[in-house]
Amino acid sequence: MLASLRTKRPIVHCITNHVVSNFQANGLLALGASPVMGEAYEEVEELAMLADALSLNIGTLNKLTLSSMLLAGKTANSKGIPIVLDPVGAGATAFRLSAIRQLIEDVNITVLRCNAGELAALAGVEWQAKGVDAGEGNVDVVELAKQMARKYKLIVAVTGEIDVVTDGEDVEEIPYGTPLMSFVTGMGCLLSGVVAAFLAISPGQPMVATVEALRFYAMCGEKVAPHSQAPGSFQIAFLDGLASKPQGNYDN
Amino acid sequence: MLASLRTKRPIVHCITNHVVSNFQANGLLALGASPVMGEAYEEVEELAMLADALSLNIGTLNKLTLSSMLLAGKTANSKGIPIVLDPVGAGATAFRLSAIRQLIEDVNITVLRCNAGELAALAGVEWQAKGVDAGEGNVDVVELAKQMARKYKLIVAVTGEIDVVTDGEDVEEIPYGTPLMSFVTGMGCLLSGVVAAFLAISPGQPMVATVEALRFYAMCGEKVAPHSQAPGSFQIAFLDGLASKPQGNYDN
Amino acid sequence: MLASLRTKRPIVHCITNHVVSNFQANGLLALGASPVMGEAYEEVEELAMLADALSLNIGTLNKLTLSSMLLAGKTANSKGIPIVLDPVGAGATAFRLSAIRQLIEDVNITVLRCNAGELAALAGVEWQAKGVDAGEGNVDVVELAKQMARKYKLIVAVTGEIDVVTDGEDVEEIPYGTPLMSFVTGMGCLLSGVVAAFLAISPGQPMVATVEALRFYAMCGEKVAPHSQAPGSFQIAFLDGLASKPQGNYDN
Numbered sequence: 121m122l123a124s125l126r127t128k129r130p131i132v133h134c135i136t137n138h139v140v141s142n143f144q145a146n147g148l149l150a151l152g153a154s155p156v157m158g159e160a161y162e163e164v165e166e167l168a169m170l171a172d173a174l175s176l177n178i179g180t181l182n183k184l185t186l187s188s189m190l191l192a193g194k195t196a197n198s199k200g201i202p203i204v205l206d207p208v209g210a211g212a213t214a215f216r217l218s219a220i221r222q223l224i225e226d227v228n229i230t231v232l233r234c235n236a237g238e239l240a241a242l243a244g245v246e247w248q249a250k251g252v253d254a255g256e257g258n259v260d261v262v263e264l265a266k267q268m269a270r271k272y273k274l275i276v277a278v279t280g281e282i283d284v285v286t287d288g289e290d291v292e293e294i295p296y297g298t299p300l301m302s303f304v305t306g307m308g309c310l311l312s313g314v315v316a317a318f319l320a321i322s323p324g325q326p327m328v329a330t331v332e333a334l335r336f337y338a339m340c341g342e343k344v345a346p347h348s349q350a351p352g353s354f355q356i357a358f359l360d361g362l363a364s365k366p367q368g369n370y371d372n
Numbered sequence: 373m374l375a376s377l378r379t380k381r382p383i384v385h386c387i388t389n390h391v392v393s394n395f396q397a398n399g400l401l402a403l404g405a406s407p408v409m410g411e412a413y414e415e416v417e418e419l420a421m422l423a424d425a426l427s428l429n430i431g432t433l434n435k436l437t438l439s440s441m442l443l444a445g446k447t448a449n450s451k452g453i454p455i456v457l458d459p460v461g462a463g464a465t466a467f468r469l470s471a472i473r474q475l476i477e478d479v480n481i482t483v484l485r486c487n488a489g490e491l492a493a494l495a496g497v498e499w500q501a502k503g504v505d506a507g508e509g510n511v512d513v514v515e516l517a518k519q520m521a522r523k524y525k526l527i528v529a530v531t532g533e534i535d536v537v538t539d540g541e542d543v544e545e546i547p548y549g550t551p552l553m554s555f556v557t558g559m560g561c562l563l564s565g566v567v568a569a570f571l572a573i574s575p576g577q578p579m580v581a582t583v584e585a586l587r588f589y590a591m592c593g594e595k596v597a598p599h600s601q602a603p604g605s606f607q608i609a610f611l612d613g614l615a616s617k618p619q620g621n622y623d624n
Numbered sequence: 625m626l627a628s629l630r631t632k633r634p635i636v637h638c639i640t641n642h643v644v645s646n647f648q649a650n651g652l653l654a655l656g657a658s659p660v661m662g663e664a665y666e667e668v669e670e671l672a673m674l675a676d677a678l679s680l681n682i683g684t685l686n687k688l689t690l691s692s693m694l695l696a697g698k699t700a701n702s703k704g705i706p707i708v709l710d711p712v713g714a715g716a717t718a719f720r721l722s723a724i725r726q727l728i729e730d731v732n733i734t735v736l737r738c739n740a741g742e743l744a745a746l747a748g749v750e751w752q753a754k755g756v757d758a759g760e761g762n763v764d765v766v767e768l769a770k771q772m773a774r775k776y777k778l779i780v781a782v783t784g785e786i787d788v789v790t791d792g793e794d795v796e797e798i799p800y801g802t803p804l805m806s807f808v809t810g811m812g813c814l815l816s817g818v819v820a821a822f823l824a825i826s827p828g829q830p831m832v833a834t835v836e837a838l839r840f841y842a843m844c845g846e847k848v849a850p851h852s853q854a855p856g857s858f859q860i861a862f863l864d865g866l867a868s869k870p871q872g873n874y875d876n
Contacts (some may be wrong), residue, residue: 136408137443138390138393138642139393139394139397139409140394141642141643141684141811142394142643142644142646142647142810143394145643145809145810145861146808146809146856149807149808149809149855150807150854150855150856154646155809156716157641157643157683157684158684158685158711158716158717159681159684160684160685160686160687160719161684161686162686162717162719163716163717163718163719166717166718166719166801167716167717170716179394179409180409180410180411180412181410181412182411182412182413182414183412183414184686188559209408209410209713212408212410212415212418212419212422213410213415213418213419214415214418215412215414215415215418237686280556293407303401303402303615304401305394305395305397305398305401305407305772306394313619325626348613349384349609349612349616350402350611350612350613350616350835351398351401351402351608351612351616352398352402352607352608352610352611353608353609353611353612354856355398355608355856356608356613356856356859356860357530357855357856357857359854359855359857359859360853360854360855360856360857360858361854363807363854363856364854389661390642390645391646391661392646394646395646431661431662432645432661432662432663433662433664434663434664434665434666434688435664435666461660461662464662464667464670464671464674465662465667465668465670465671466668466670467664467666467667467670468667473668486829516686554648555653555654555867556644557649557650557653557659558649572726601864601868602654602863602864602865602867602868603650603653603654603863603864603867604650604654604859604860604861604862604863604864604867605860605861605863607650607860607862607863608860610673618753
């Protein structure tokens, strides 16, 4: 799948936060995709029209970029290209929760890529709507992910020590990775862009593409970690790793 | 103090400029703190409420982010968490000077972290208010820092070849560091975030925490510089250095 | 010319996109220039007034930053300092094309620094104005660059496998570089800043300065590429390379 990605060089339109925009663009370039990073309302419709996938990230969202995301999302839907939504810090503020709810309701999202905390926050919103308090008890990530996937008819990809991908029926668990990944800002954000790139070259196979993207990404981290001293050098080695030719069954 | 920081993982809410936001977030993660980077007016109140410290940086300020800083600052004051203000390029424009003045007057700042040029510019504003021209003659950094600290009832931390920290009475000078630090953008900005993280775990001891933060930071630069060829590799080695276990009296 | 740059440390005011702002600032610092990165309408006039050159980049343009660019550009013209315009993704959207046209018409640009695709898009606008479709047939980069240079009375610097610099009459071709440069985001953006820095120390010699900047930059990439494994480490080595003392005729 990676070889195909590098041949096709899918254009991934990213509306993302300014903390990770450089890392996300560099990661997509290293991978072999072609990132386009514009976010002005005046141009996101055209940018989404020329893209093969759309990656939305609310990390430094404001009202203007939310409008741009909604417009780009609707455009991507009308064109039929896949959309990945990264609900960064979903539980932190009412503004983020409300924005994510609006995005999920107004736009057909292909993959929701989040961590367990964000998943719990998003599900908590639903629980509250049912009169149930959020955040109490241990969260069964797999069960919660399946519920979200079914409710919103999308794929949920939850990353953590063990990644979980589900379309509401099937569940895939991916055990690879390295703790260093949680000490580099934007690792999850970049992954969301990588998922978008894999989706772009896998029409009709979003579950397979998402699992492949997460497996490739986690194994890349696992592969380069031993050669890195700490987060700084790991970040650079990871970008190198994304660009390197993989061995075995990823290069097909 | 560093061991305590890594155990507590204080949340540092940063409203910062887009040039350094990635470096600042990565540096705080490497250090062991937990950065939160939102800046939309709609959510900064909630973000400040969940934070253990607030770090404000005017490097690419506009009217919107200034409003967000004022709101976050007042929230942080009401919650009683420390605030670090980094007056990037204070002397460059009237907009920056006016914004800093408003922030210092409307918000109780715990630490003003600046360089000598910014200090002189800020003091110059006061001089002008007293009919004295700014920028003429040599600046006595220690004396100026003490004046600013007393006038605004905050700690002033001026970084340079020798760092100066003062609360208006006591003065600490920190001679460590490396010239390479001035060839990486955002070194001062990240330091302001690091000071915020140290303040967060040292309630009631802002002077001690600020001095410790600056000493740790400067020694980290001094330690990794010999292994770096130039600014690019130094920047990465510095992030690694922030994450490494220190020797001696910092690990207590 | 590089030695002179490092002695004079020209101030380059950059209004740039948030994807590359960190890399552009770090690259200019490494080179020996002094970047200033503000973009708020309230302060760009003052920032341009204290600068030795202005670098404009439309990568994540919106209406606000466009206004700031026009104001900074007119200020730079009135002060007589050089301006470099980087029309990132010129062909991607009507908003970008319209913005570039406005910038070129309302401001005296010294150097237009672009790639072949952006050049074709810009020229295509002109072709359309003449009833000719854009994008058909092979583009003769040299001829197109000369036409643009003559039409707008500026220097056109087109980077690619072979860089082309022309003032509409003379043409210089620069064959150095490495394919790795196209796998790091912001390589072109940073180059535009570097051209601005070289222009700042070469009053009256914009063609010479532009050619020198592109040659230095491409040779820097060529020099460090063999020691880099992939885009991540290349990006860091390139920053180191910008800071290193060059050999031969660049150090004069």
